[in-house]
Amino acid sequence: MRVKNIDLVPPLVEAGKFHELAQAGQTISASLSPYNNSLAVHIAPLEPSSSKPSAIVQEEALYFASYDDIPSSERRLFIADTLVIFSMFKTMLKGAKLRDSSWLQSRDALEIIRKLSVDYVNFIKECWIHASQPLSRSEPLQFTAEHYRSVYSSFSLFVVLCIPEPGYEDAPVGEELMEWLNIHFIEPSTEEGDQLSSLDSPWEDENFWPYLTRSILRGLSKASLFFLNTLLQHPSEDIQDLVKTLLPLVETHPRLPQFTAERDFAYASRKWKDKVKALRVEMDRIPEESRFDEFCNWWDSLSDIVGILEGRGEVIQRVCQDLGADWKEVCAAWGVFVDNRLRRQDLPDVVADVLDNMPPDPTHLEDMIHSALFSGRPEQALKHASELDLWLSAHLADIMEPLGLLDAESNSESGLSRRDEYVLSYAEYLHSDPTLWRITIVYLYSCGKIGEEQGDEILMRTPLRLDAPNSGEMQLDAVSEVVKEISSICREHGRELVRRAICKIASATLVRSKAYGLAISYSVSAEDWPGLGRIIDAVLEEYIQNGPVIFASHASKIAPSLEEVHASSQTEAIFVHRLMFAVRYSQIHKMRLEQDFCTAASDLVTLLRDEIAPRSWWPVLLCDSVEFLQYGPKLLFSSADAIELLRKLEEISIRSSQGSAEDYLVVLIRTIKGAGIKEALERLKTVRLAIARYLARCTVGVEKHYG
Structure with missing residues (x-):
């Protein structure tokens, strides 16, 4: 799990003075909010029961701090969009558990994994493009366009190296690496090419040969052929003759995508290499004194280009260093020129040799992620990815596990798999914004028992x-x-x-x-x-x-x-x-x-007769009956109904006299403000009188009963 420092401004304790706080019997305490991942930080006694007086006199300070910045509106949009893919991936894995255990290694499964991974790449690309646009925004970007470009290049490289198209797992990887390099690290620049192409004699410019060499190295045949053609106007006939041979070689350089069978590609490459060797022989015949023009040693520059085409690794590495390129360019060119049948499983050996001489930049997280992926070290790539963006490490880990790139077993101490650790860290980041609870729990519930327990807590605290x-x-x-x-x-x-x-x-x-x-x-x-x-x-x-x-x-x-x-x-x-x-x-x-008194009276008796009414409410209902008992126009109760009212009244009176008054009178007492048992019993006397008068009316038949 991630550990981060939180700097409080101004600090609770000045740097180097914590021992003074401890000597005063105090320490710094923090409480984690159950609502989000924020903290309440404050000074607290070193021991709760300590009565030792404090030597430090200061106002009480309470800081509210958070491990993460709350995602901005644009970041939330990115989070929500990519959740759709994550959920689809979880659905696929859930279905896989119901199938044969080997299904995840099948062609169908790999096609789905690759498609969803490419969807991630496309979403990141859209976010990068959006962040790159000079728009007027309601709030500043939380993550720069450069940040999303780094995420984009890293996820793209992961797809290239770890999720090839089904059926191409054992295919040469050089062309794909070069394509990835040209998409994410554009060199030489378009502006530089435009400037050179506007010159009548571009070879006179100091950037000409570096530009042409870089174009050849990157496999940019259109730019390479254009500037090679300009050399046909060079004053030196030797250059013109060599370029006439070089042009068709560059134009017909066999590239793997041009062939349907690798065997045909290998055959064409061998024939082509023979022609390059012939060009080398022709170059070596040029006398030393003819290898210069007024501006530079053109022969050395042209020799570097031919050395690249020959696939000489030491030339490629030296040229890259001279051009200011890094190890990535060497590795990509290696798979195109040195060993054009280089497999993914063999790439780490090549990378290891290259990195010995051209190590990655340890201060540049993107470069460290790339070097780890090139070297076949997925766990190291995740470590660096988590420092760059928790989103990146979580979603890479989520895909790596079913691909078998990570150990799926849980750690005996933490109870978490490597995948779960990174996804949980991302979920904790999401929890910084309580409004993202719907998204947060989707990630948590994908992380076994520990994630489920954390998800439960969030749901329980959803406002x-x-x-x-x-x-x-x-x-x-x-x-x-x-x-x-x-x-x-x-x-x-x-x-x-x-x-x-x-x-x-x-x-x-x-x-x-x-x-x-x-x-x-x-x-x-x-x-x-x-x-x-x-x-x-x-x-x-x-x-x-x-x-x-x-x-x-x-x-x-x-x-x-x-x-x-x-x-x-x-x-x-x-x-x-x-x-x-x-x-x-x-x-x-x-x-x-x-004023439906007849039905109301009938229902009131039913509640008492069928004992639907609790005993504590009998006195209240009996008091309500007085209105019906005293109703003038009609007799609302039958004699039997009136006797039932009297029977309930008698039970209340007898039980109350036997010490159970509270069981019967508690509600009535509460309806009579400031009353007690005596007042309640007095109130019931009016009910008794009303019942007696009603029975008398029933007996003499003074009025007709309509009930």
């Missing part, structure tokens, strides 16, 4: 934004979408326990926002039956605190949940009953408001 001001239906819809998305992610990755935990968190938070209906749905989804009970209690609490009207309004929104709870076979019966009571009791109050 639902429920406590923001001005909560409304639109906000709740947005919350619902977030939870739905998280649930989908959990199911996709088999994180059922996490899904349930998040639903529980969402439910508890929604209760605080009084979104009881949605809260119940999440509790049922989480199979959190105690939580469901707490929601029902919260809804009933609305009655106690705010009265029947507000209670009915809230409870009406949980009515659709009743069917959902019934449908869940796991729901415990007690919670079904409590929810049913809350819904039906709220409907009674709704009917009261709508």
Whole structure:
């Protein structure tokens, strides 16, 4: 895993003075944020229980620092675009596990891996081009165009060396290396060629021979032939004669892509080399005194060109050094001129010899990545890549493992494979921006148990934004979408326990926002039956605190949940009953408001008779019945209904006198502000009187019963 230093400005402790802090019984402490990868850094006691007085007097300072800069908008776009390829690659590997174990080495698998790798290269190229454009930007580029060019060249080289087209794994690699070199390290420059081509006698310019030599070395036949043709106007007839022989050699230089069979290429190369040898013989016949013109020793320069065509390694290496080229150019030219049948597996031996004389620049990460890839050292390439860009090392490692370039076994100490280490480091970088949580967990969940645990923590801490001001239906819809998305992610990755935990968190938070209906749905989804009970209690609490009207309004929104709870076979019966009571009791109050007293009275008795209502709510329902008992126009209860009300009232009175008053009267007491058991019992006396009068009305038949 990566280790980075964080410099605090101004520092908590001056350099070289940490011992003074320790002597004062203090140290520097840091706490990692669970929300992102930032740190809170502060001075803390060396030992929590230490009472040693501090000799350093200073204000308390609290620093918030981060290991990484939060990705800018353009960087986030790059991250999101390449995630698509990463996900496709994961899908391919997931499918591979269901196939034969050797499928990953098949032609079909390699074609897919190569295609996705080329897609990465194309995305990097687009980002590099975009970063290179002189646009007016809302924010400065976080990574320069040069940075993306380095990433582009490195990933491209990886594809060239490690993922050849299927069927060409054992083909010569020189032409591909030269093509890669010409794409990513353009030499000689176009401007230099334009300047030379404008001259009547370009060979008089000091840059002529270096330009021509570089063009020959790079296999740029068009430029080479153009400037060789200018030498036909050179005053020296010797040059003219040699160039007449050289021109067709350059023009007919056999190149592997021109042939369908390597055998034909090898045969043509041998014949061509014989002609180059003949040119060397012809050159050697030129007298020493004729090898100069007024500007330079043209023969030496031309001899270097012929030496390149001859495939003389020492000439190529010397010429590259003279031209200011590096080891990459030597290696690419080696595969074209010295050993045009050089295989990938043989390249490291050539590279090792070249690097002995022309080592890579240890201060240049791009160069170090390239040298490691050329040398067949993928782990070393990843180490340097991680220093250049964590994105690069993560995605290279992700492809290297299935190709067999990395050990897939987990480290016994860390529990991580090499691939997982680099991908986790990249995920930690992404975690610097909490808004990238969707992308972060995709990478984490691809990293075994440790990655899954870290992904779980991120999902558990994904903000639902429920406590923001001005909560409304639109906000709740947005919350619902977030939870739905998280649930989908959990199911996709088999994180059922996490899904349930998040639903529980969402439910508890929604209760605080009084979104009881949605809260119940999440509790049922989480199979959190105690939580469901707490929601029902919260809804009933609305009655106690705010009265029947507000209670009915809230409870009406949980009515659709009743069917959902019934449908869940796991729901415990007690919670079904409590929810049913809350819904039906709220409907009674709704009917009261709508003056449907007959139905309301009937439902109230049913709640008591069928014991749907909890005992603690019996007194409240009985008090509600007074309005129906005293209703003038009609008799809303039958005699049996009235007797049932009286029976419940008697049970309450008897149980209360036997010491169980709190079991029955607690809710009623809370509805009577500042009341106790005595006041509650007094309130029930009015119910008894109302029932007695009602039964009297029923007995004498004063009014017709319509109930």
